[in-house]
Amino acid sequence: MAVSLGYKNVYRDPYGFPKWQENGLPIAGSPMGPTTSGEPSTKTAADRSLQGWTMLWTLLGIFAGGVALNLTPCVYPMIPITVSFFGGRAAKGKPSQIKLVLHGICYLTGLSLTNSILGVVASLTGGLMGALLQNPIVPALVAGVLILFATSLFGLWELRLPGALTQAAGKSYTGYFGSLFMGLTLGVVAAPCIGPFVLGLLTWVAGMGNPWIGFLVFFILSLGLGLPLFILALFSGQLQRLPKAGGWMLWVRKLMGWVLVGMAAYFIRPILPDIMKVILPVAVTLAAGLHLGWLDRNQASFKAFPWLKTIVGTGCLILATFWITSWAMRGPGIEWYSYSEQTLQQAVAQKKPVIIDFYADWCTPCRELEETTFYHADVVRQARQNFIMVKVDVTQAGDPFQEQLLKQYGIKGVPTIVFLDARGKERTDLRLVDYLPPESFLNHMAALQESVSTRNHQPRKTQ
Known part of the structure; x- marks a missing residue:
């Protein structure tokens, strides 16, 4: 919300959403603009875990899910029904290929x-959803809902919409509006199969809390779902x-059910x-x-299907082996x-500098820093040899000692990493308020260590 109002320095409130609400601070977008004090809001509008290559691979995965x-x-x-519908509409006039593309x-x-x-509406609840996720019971409930939808895709129960809604969605209209209506109502007609997956994705998007990401995720999903039909319509032969x-x-x-299980995890x-x-x-x-790969007994008439099952099963085994090996080899x-x-x-x-990490379990950049x-081997080695590393956990609000530390160090949000030199004075130019990769973090450690070395080598005044 603060980002949408134009603020530049936005932090995650270390006191948590309940304290924010107690103080009567805004919890939804407002056209009023900045407050008179000019201070930026401390409530972030989005989860920043989708960036760079992570964003690209996530969107590619969502597109593949739409195709699946x-x-x-x-x-x-x-x-065949949809493609024939397009072909029939286009054949009523010329040039038919252009009409086919328009349909x-x-x-x-x-x-x-x-x-x-749907994606935008779900993400607009993200402020509330993100705050609720600070309570450990809520992520467990969300995971339970996703598992419930997954069991539907596994065939344990069937998602059915009211008959009147299905009947209304099944009506046929002529012209370009007919093609538009078919696209609008596909989710209703195919709800028993795609409904659980879409609902699970909506839950995930709500947790992100970013309308732009909500729109983009479901737009890409729609392209994955609709583009194959469009291409087949162009080449109906x-x-x-x-x-x-x-x-x-x-x-x-x-397969889509297992995707929902992964989202629950x-x-x-x-x-x-x-x-x-x-x-x-x-x-x-x-x-x-x-x-x-092996336990499922479903078969297909085309010969490539057993190979496809084996490839998917083997790929999952390789991925699991890679994860567990990486974890076992990462060191302390x-x-x-x-x-x-x-x-x-x-x-x-001991004339050692101190690094203080203010973090919370519900903070995504905090977890990225930790994991x-x-x-990172070089960061761990430097920390062990040359620094005193201190961690302050502010996951649970209400601790008087923690609140006193937040005021003492002027902590506006988490993560915040404070760098103290060998005299116990903060190097404010090194303070971090977001995730930093190991290489960049090593540069901060080197700058702090360099200031200690410079001070130790300064000539002392004598009487």
Whole structure:
């Protein structure tokens, strides 16, 4: 919300959402603009975990998920019907190929419009969702909902919409509006197969809390879902090359169910003990690989299907092996001290600089720092040899001692990393308020260490 109002320096409030609400501070977007004091809001509008290559690979995965939804039992049989619909509309006039393209664009527009609106609406609840996720019970409930939807895709129960809604969505209209209407109502007609996956994705987007990301995620999903139909409509003569419907579509549906299980693991992971944070995703990946690759008995009429199952199963096993091996080989992390005045006095006596990390379990950049930067071998070695490392956990608000530290060091949000020189004075130019990769963090450590070395080599005045 603060970002949308134009603020530049935005932090995650270390006191948490309940304290923010108690103080009567705004919890939704407002056209009033900045406050009279000119201070930036301390509530961030978005989870920043989707950036750079992570964003690209996530969107590619969502596009692939949209394409895979075409292979579910509710959508795949509709492909010849949809393509024939486009062809029939285009054949009524000339030039038919141009009309075919226009009908396809209308269909994609309708599909994208429906899903993108859902994504934006879900993400607009992200302020509330992100705050609720600070309570460990809420991620567990969200994970439970995702598992429930996954069991539907596994065939344990069926998601059915009211008959009147399905009947209304099944109506046929002529012209370009007919193609637009088909796109708008695809989600209703195919709800038993794609509904659980879309609802699970909506839950994830709500946790992100960014309307732009919500729109982009569901727009890309719509392209993945609608583009194959559009292309097949342009080359309708190739329809006979499509594999016949069969058990392989149930296998694809189970694949999407395992995607939801993976999303459930993503939500619940931050509240688990450290060892379970590693074991859970590895266990999910192993189970998915064994189920999809070898335990599932569905067959298909085309010869490539057994190879496809083996490739997916083997890929999951390789990924799980890579994760567990990387975790086993990463070595020890930084050894942290709890904050105390005695620790700081000891650091001054030993002429060692101090690094203080203010973090919370619900803070994504905090977890990135902990799992990546603070386990990097060079960072760990420097910390052990030349620094005193102190961690302050502000996950649970209300501790008077923690609140006093937040005021003492002027902490506006988490993560915040404070660098103290050998005299116990802060180097404000080095303070960090976001994730920093290991190489850049080493530069900060070197700058702090250099100031200590320079001071030690200064000539002393004599009488």
